[in-house]
Amino acid sequence: MISKRALLHSAACAGISLLGVNVARAARADLVYPTRQVKWVVPYAAGGATDVLSRLICQHLTERLGQPFVVENKPGAGSNIGTQAVISSPPDGYTLLLTSTANAINASFDPSLPYDFAKGIAPVAGVARIPLVLVVSNDLPVHSVADFIAYAKANPGKLSVASSGIGTSLHLSGELFKAMAGVDFIHVPYRGSAPGLTDLMSGQIQGMFDNVTSSFELVRSGKIRALGVTTRERSEIMPDVPPISDTLPGYETASFYGVGAPHDTPPQILELLNKEINAALADPAIKARLGELGAIPIEGNAGQFGAMLVVETERWRKVVELSGHK
Incomplete structure (x- = not known):
């Protein structure tokens, strides 16, 4: 036989236990995520x-x-x-x-x-x-980063190099290149890569720093020429394009x-x-x-x-x- 006191004690303990379970469930419910868009x-x-x-x-x-x-x-x-x-x-x-x-x-x-x-x-x-890549117009008589640097030094301030806008990684990758290579060229900002690449293909500008993602198809189809990627490793989708750091040791952006x-x-x-x-x-x-x-x-x-x-x-x-x- 269970005494009344023991029965009440067991019930109280069970109530406390159930309360603990409910509190734990409520706490877990508060952490359910996501419950909406x-x-x-x-x-x-x-x-x-x-x-x-x-x-x-x-x-x-x-x-x-x-x-x-x-x-x-x-x-x-x-x-x-x-x-x-x-x-x-x-x-x-x-x-x-x-x-x-x-x-x-x-x-x-x-x-x-x-x-x-x-x-x-x-x-x-x-x-x-995502690596960036230095691409140039097919009209520009250069086929390597070293060629590009030599041409820029022989024609100071005459090259126009595009980016997707002032203050972007594309723009500042060009600025870093200028400083490390000791060259000068005119920066031409565009509202995005697409219009810059269009003018590059037509020869209105001579070069551009761009993401490999948006330049890849144009390079593969021969509409523009890639000189070097900005990472220390080659890009998997541009395996034939060497890193710029091969010519400018220490250069790296992405x-x-x-x-x-x-x-x-x-x-x-x-x-x-x-x-x-x-x-x-x-x-x-x-x-x-x-x-x-x-x-x-x-x-x-x-x-x-x-x-x-x-x-x-x-x-x-x-x-x-x-x-x-x-």
Whole structure:
């Protein structure tokens, strides 16, 4: 026989136990993510590598996490409009930012920014690094980086070299090249790569620093000529094009892309997103597509991506100072 006191004690313990289970369940429920659509802000116009990379990852996240991850383009002011929009969003994991080289550059290129990127954005994960390439018009009588340097020295200030805009990695890669090679050429900024490549093909400008992603097909079809890639290793989609550093030791730049969230986003959400983004980068189909774009996956945890952002920001600060541009 169980005494009344023992029965009441057992019931009380059971009640406490059930209460603990319910509290744990409630705590877990508070951490369920996502429960609705997630906005993935791309601070550039639609089209190009940024959209392709974003849609590849978003499709994976949608399938794995059961809620739509939707790309929203917010172009303007060298990525600053989209970046500020994300920094100003609630830190709940429902607004993410495609971070890029522009964020590392703008930290020192534009001292009037109304936000502090390093403090306003929590690093989530890396996505990919894309080499740049120095391409020239077929009309220009040069076939190597050494030829280009010699021609520029023999014709100071007569070469026109394009980029996708002032303050971009393309522009500053050219400025770094000028400083290290001791040459001078005229920088011609365009609103994106496409119009610059069009004028390059027609011979209206003589050279351009561009992402391998957008130049690859034009080089392969013989419409323009590639002289050198900006990374220390050759690009998989341009294996015959040597690194510029073979001629200019120490020269190295690249465009990089990753994911950030507003500061104070819960660490459990950041960890989940990092895990799933890394799973996407390991997926054979996504790996193959990145390879077609000339992109090199950036894998690792959020801390490693954050450390990379610090290194890249310092790297580009030195380039900005060297260029003398603001």
